[in-house]
Amino acid sequence: MNRYGLPDEIFIRDKVPMTKSEIRALTLIKLDLNKDDIVWDVGAGTGSISIEAALNVPAGRVLAIEKNIEAVELIKANKEKFKCQNLEVVHGVAPDIFPELTKPTKAIIGGSTGNLQEIIHYLWYKTSVQNLVINAITLNTTYLALEVLNSLQGQIDAIQIALNKIKMVNGYQMLQSQNPVFIISATKQEE
Amino acid sequence: MNRYGLPDEIFIRDKVPMTKSEIRALTLIKLDLNKDDIVWDVGAGTGSISIEAALNVPAGRVLAIEKNIEAVELIKANKEKFKCQNLEVVHGVAPDIFPELTKPTKAIIGGSTGNLQEIIHYLWYKTSVQNLVINAITLNTTYLALEVLNSLQGQIDAIQIALNKIKMVNGYQMLQSQNPVFIISATKQEE
Amino acid sequence: MNRYGLPDEIFIRDKVPMTKSEIRALTLIKLDLNKDDIVWDVGAGTGSISIEAALNVPAGRVLAIEKNIEAVELIKANKEKFKCQNLEVVHGVAPDIFPELTKPTKAIIGGSTGNLQEIIHYLWYKTSVQNLVINAITLNTTYLALEVLNSLQGQIDAIQIALNKIKMVNGYQMLQSQNPVFIISATKQEE
Amino acid sequence: MNRYGLPDEIFIRDKVPMTKSEIRALTLIKLDLNKDDIVWDVGAGTGSISIEAALNVPAGRVLAIEKNIEAVELIKANKEKFKCQNLEVVHGVAPDIFPELTKPTKAIIGGSTGNLQEIIHYLWYKTSVQNLVINAITLNTTYLALEVLNSLQGQIDAIQIALNKIKMVNGYQMLQSQNPVFIISATKQEE
Numbered sequence: 001m002n003r004y005g006l007p008d009e010i011f012i013r014d015k016v017p018m019t020k021s022e023i024r025a026l027t028l029i030k031l032d033l034n035k036d037d038i039v040w041d042v043g044a045g046t047g048s049i050s051i052e053a054a055l056n057v058p059a060g061r062v063l064a065i066e067k068n069i070e071a072v073e074l075i076k077a078n079k080e081k082f083k084c085q086n087l088e089v090v091h092g093v094a095p096d097i098f099p100e101l102t103k104p105t106k107a108i109i110g111g112s113t114g115n116l117q118e119i120i121h122y123l124w125y126k127t128s129v130q131n132l133v134i135n136a137i138t139l140n141t142t143y144l145a146l147e148v149l150n151s152l153q154g155q156i157d158a159i160q161i162a163l164n165k166i167k168m169v170n171g172y173q174m175l176q177s178q179n180p181v182f183i184i185s186a187t188k189q190e191e
Numbered sequence: 192m193n194r195y196g197l198p199d200e201i202f203i204r205d206k207v208p209m210t211k212s213e214i215r216a217l218t219l220i221k222l223d224l225n226k227d228d229i230v231w232d233v234g235a236g237t238g239s240i241s242i243e244a245a246l247n248v249p250a251g252r253v254l255a256i257e258k259n260i261e262a263v264e265l266i267k268a269n270k271e272k273f274k275c276q277n278l279e280v281v282h283g284v285a286p287d288i289f290p291e292l293t294k295p296t297k298a299i300i301g302g303s304t305g306n307l308q309e310i311i312h313y314l315w316y317k318t319s320v321q322n323l324v325i326n327a328i329t330l331n332t333t334y335l336a337l338e339v340l341n342s343l344q345g346q347i348d349a350i351q352i353a354l355n356k357i358k359m360v361n362g363y364q365m366l367q368s369q370n371p372v373f374i375i376s377a378t379k380q381e382e
Numbered sequence: 383m384n385r386y387g388l389p390d391e392i393f394i395r396d397k398v399p400m401t402k403s404e405i406r407a408l409t410l411i412k413l414d415l416n417k418d419d420i421v422w423d424v425g426a427g428t429g430s431i432s433i434e435a436a437l438n439v440p441a442g443r444v445l446a447i448e449k450n451i452e453a454v455e456l457i458k459a460n461k462e463k464f465k466c467q468n469l470e471v472v473h474g475v476a477p478d479i480f481p482e483l484t485k486p487t488k489a490i491i492g493g494s495t496g497n498l499q500e501i502i503h504y505l506w507y508k509t510s511v512q513n514l515v516i517n518a519i520t521l522n523t524t525y526l527a528l529e530v531l532n533s534l535q536g537q538i539d540a541i542q543i544a545l546n547k548i549k550m551v552n553g554y555q556m557l558q559s560q561n562p563v564f565i566i567s568a569t570k571q572e573e
Numbered sequence: 574m575n576r577y578g579l580p581d582e583i584f585i586r587d588k589v590p591m592t593k594s595e596i597r598a599l600t601l602i603k604l605d606l607n608k609d610d611i612v613w614d615v616g617a618g619t620g621s622i623s624i625e626a627a628l629n630v631p632a633g634r635v636l637a638i639e640k641n642i643e644a645v646e647l648i649k650a651n652k653e654k655f656k657c658q659n660l661e662v663v664h665g666v667a668p669d670i671f672p673e674l675t676k677p678t679k680a681i682i683g684g685s686t687g688n689l690q691e692i693i694h695y696l697w698y699k700t701s702v703q704n705l706v707i708n709a710i711t712l713n714t715t716y717l718a719l720e721v722l723n724s725l726q727g728q729i730d731a732i733q734i735a736l737n738k739i740k741m742v743n744g745y746q747m748l749q750s751q752n753p754v755f756i757i758s759a760t761k762q763e764e
Contacts, residue, residue: 004195005220022217022350029196029216139548139555143716146357146364158357159213160366160753162544162735164562166337166349166373166521173337173521175351177559180546180733182357330739330746334525351562353544353735355753357712364712368750371542371737386577387602404732407602408595411578528739528746540739541595542748548719548731548755555719557733564739 004028004052011048012077016070018046019110019135022163023181028052030133030157030185031106036060040104040129042094042119043067043111047075047087049135053108054084063101065090067113095122103127109134109145116141120148129188136182145184154186195219195243202239203268207261209237210301210326213354214372219243221324221348221376222297227251231295231320233285233310234258234302238266238278240326244299245275252277254292258284258304286313294318300325300336307332311339320379327373336375345377386410386434393430394459398452400428401492401517404545405563410434412515412539412567413488418442422486422511424476424501425449425493429457429469431517435490436466443468445483449475449495477504485509491516491527498523502530511570518564527566536568577601577625584621585650589643591619592683592708595736596754601625603706603730603758604679609633613677613702615667615692616640616684620648620660622708626681627657634659636674640666640686668695676700682707682718689714693721702761709755718757727759 005025011018019027027049033039036059041050044064054062064075064087072091079087090097095118107129112119116134123129132149136142142158149156160182164175196216202209210218218240224230227250232241235255245253255266255278263282270278281288286309298320303310307325314320323340327333333349340347351373355366387407393400401409409431415421418441423432426446436444446457446469454473461469472479477500489511494501498516505511514531518524524540531538542564546557578598584591592600600622606612609632614623617637627635637648637660645664652660663670668691680702685692689707696702705722709715715731722729733755737748 003223005217022220022352025217025220026196026213029213029220032194137556139557139712139716139719141554142357143364143712146359146712150359156359158364160355160357161213162353162355162546162559164351164353164544166333166351166375168337168341168347172523173334173349174519175521175562177544177561179559180557184357328747330521330525330528330748332745334521337521353737353750355735363714365710366712366753368735368752370750371748385605387599404599404602404734407599408578411595411598414576524739525746528741532741538741540746542737542739543595544735544737546733546735548715548733548757550719550723550729555716555731566739 003055006052011046011051012074012081013046014074016046016074018048020178023135023161023183024049024052026161027108027133027135027183028056030183031108031131033057033106037105038102039063040065040101040107042107042109043113044075045071045110047078049108049110050075050087051078051082051084054087055082057086061086061088061102063088063090063104065092065094065097067093095119098122104129106131112141116144117148120145124152131185131187133183133185136184137179142182142184149184149186152186154188156184156186158182158184194246197243202237202242203265203272204237205265207237207265209239211369214326214352214374215240215243217352218299218324218326218374219247221374222299223322224248224297228296229293230254231256231292231298233298233300234304235266236262236301238269240299240301241266241278242269242273242275245278246273248277252279252293254279254281254295256281256283256285256288286310289313295320297322303332307335308339311336315343322376322378324374324376327375328370333373333375340375340377343377345379347375347377349373349375385437388434393428393433394456394463395428396456398428398456400430402560405517405543405565406431406434408543409490409515409517409565410438412565413490413513415439415488419487420484421445422447422483422489424489424491425495426457427453427492429460431490431492432457432469433460433464433466436469437464439468443470443484445470445472445486447472447474447476447479477501480504486511488513494523498526499530506534513567513569515565515567518566519561524564524566531566531568534568536570538566538568540564540566576628579625584619584624585647585654586619587647589619589647591621593751596708596734596756597622597625599734600681600706600708600756601629603756604681604704606630606679610678611675612636613638613674613680615680615682616686617648618644618683620651622681622683623648623660624651624655624657627660628655630659634661634675636661636663636677638663638665638667638670668692671695677702679704685714689717690721693718697725704758704760706756706758709757710752715755715757722757722759725759727761729757729759731755731757
């Protein structure tokens with residue numbers, strides 16, 4: 001049973017910034033997972049998206065790829081907490097590490113450290129990935145992702161989401177904004 | 192397997208306004224469905240949320256409650272298209288029709304025609320509903336829903352979502368706004 | 383010459399929350415000031431809106447009405463800093479203090495402490511105010527303001543503004559959200 | 574007296590898309606006009622921003638530069654309607670036409686037809702422009718404007734604004750979104 005968008009508090013996160021619950025849910029919705037998918041989560045950060053993906057591909061596997069060693073430890077801690085046997089934590093830089101890994105059927109890019117185009121091209125041309133979902137918080141990444149994806153002849157879906165939390169404060173309904181996020185996804189066209 | 196947030200185009204909708212894909216997905220995420228839930232979709236409109244709920248409670252049932260006869264026909268057409276045996280279409284006004292129906296474990300309120308408080312109170316006090324999710328496009332409904340839910344001692348989660356679609360137009364990445372939506376949910380506290 | 387939307391940093395503000403530059407500018411735009419207007423700023427807070435109003439009604443006057451004594455001191459400090467001779471700082475509770483004051487031709491309501499309806503009614507019926515602009519950060523105030531104003535037969539204009547600042551961080555264009563604000567204005571119809 | 578953000582309806586606009594009232598107001602606020610400024614409005618469209626600028630520089634001048642002949646006619650019609658003697662309508666392509674024109678002290682770029690970098694560079698290096706304000710509705714223009722301006726050592730201010738109109742519909746307070754707009758401004762640093 002699907003459990004996308006788990007509460008933020010249940011993840012171990014330390015000081016690494018974490019994708020918020022609703023954005024995580026929409027990212028995974030866009031990924032359109034099947035039970036047996038092999039998912040790459042490139043720039044996995046806290047691993048919260050990897051965890052939720054892993055919980056939803058019981059017959060598949062998730063590879064959380066992350067270059068930062070503190071983040072790698074955090075993902076491992078979350079893996080243990082959520083008992084995700086099908087989650088593999090990979091310490092390495094994308095796309096350099098890619099040739100060593102089991103090829104994916106779905107991929108998320110949450111961080112790309114200046115290699116976004118190379119990462120997308122590798123995924124698109126050298127794997128049989130069906131869907132690619134990019135989470136971006138900068139205009140640079142969004143702009144570049146759209147330019148690159150647009151040249152690939154896939155089907156693109158791109159949104160910007162601004163979300164306000166409404167909190168009760170002394171009986172008043174106050175709106176608290178979250179920073180907006182871009183979710184860009186591309187699907188290979190059936191031939 | 193979860194298929195929340197199906198493409199808008201695959202629903203039959205005629206001229207009845209329809210909840211957009213991402214909002215539908217987040218609404219169902221907030222509903223936190225179990226396989227065997229009995230779901231009421233009050234003010235079901237086109238039935239797009241009912242359909243997605245039904246597809247995700249294979250061992251449960253969804254009751255799409257709708258007062259407008261054209262909308263009822265539309266839901267029936269969608270039920271047929273998506274082959275949802277576990278979706279029951281109920282023509283009637285909420286909350287008057289409620290006593291005749293199988294009690295729900297989860298409920299969505301998409302329309303309330305001036306009876307929002309009565310609908311919430313019935314669901315909260317006269318059924319064993321665990322989660323309640325309200326979709327609102329007006330400040331009136333949002334304000335009232337929060338006031339009523341706040342008095343019920345449940346756990347409230349409320350968000351406003353503004354979503355821009357990014358479309359490629361002559362090579363330019365243009366943002367097209369969608370009207371914002373409020374999603375208000377309440378969960379009964381475990382005693 | 384108009385100087386709406388002065389930089390936030392030039393105001394003395396201590397810990398009192400302050401309306402942001404762009405919102406302040408739009409609030410004053412909606413107020414549609416004339417050189418000789420008498421402006422009431424009800425719930426003036428830091429006085430930043432009062433100051434900008436005062437600078438733009440050289441032949442008129444601004445009354446900054448505020449019940450909180452720390453805020454009153456802050457407004458006085460800002461008055462001194464900006465050398466606004468035509469700004470009068472009034473320590474008192476609205477609408478109780480209203481009968482003692484020179485009647486306004488324009489009014490802003492930034493805070494109302496539970497008396498919003500009484501404040502609006504006083505302004506509308508017992509003064510010759512032409513425009514009324516309400517800044518709100520809660521759904522309660524927005525909802526109530528619209529309900530009250532809607533009954534007054536004035537011409538209403540209401541907007542919700544969500545503003546993201548774009549900051550360069552290590553060469554990346556990052557979006558940082560501000561909490562959304564509602565600006566509701568009403569204009570008396572010419573008879 | 575300032576009259577930024579005039580009602581949209583009072584402009585003649587035909588089918589040319591027009592900057593909305595609040596965005597027009599904020600654009601001019603960011604431009605920080607003095608009474609005697611020479612303003613270039615590059616890609617002036619309907620001319621609504623040119624008109625409001627002209628009304629606010631009584632001792633200065635506005636040059637509305639536009640390549641599209643229908644838009645040029647529209648600006649001329651608006652010039653006549655608003656009796657702006659100090660508004661000059663220039664039919665030509667930017668930046669090719671620039672050397673023929675009186676140098677500006679302030680500039681707005683509302684349209685750039687693929688020449689954004691050249692336009693900015695001309696304004697920054699070959700005129701004594703103090704402020705530059707760019708209105709953008711695409712990510713491409715926003716991204717490029719920020720990249721170019723960032724290299725110029727000016728002081729940059731950039732915002733994205735999402736604005737919802739709240740309309741009363743059958744007693745309900747409904748939110749209607751407008752497409753978001755980016756306003757990017759750069760100010761030359763005093764040396």
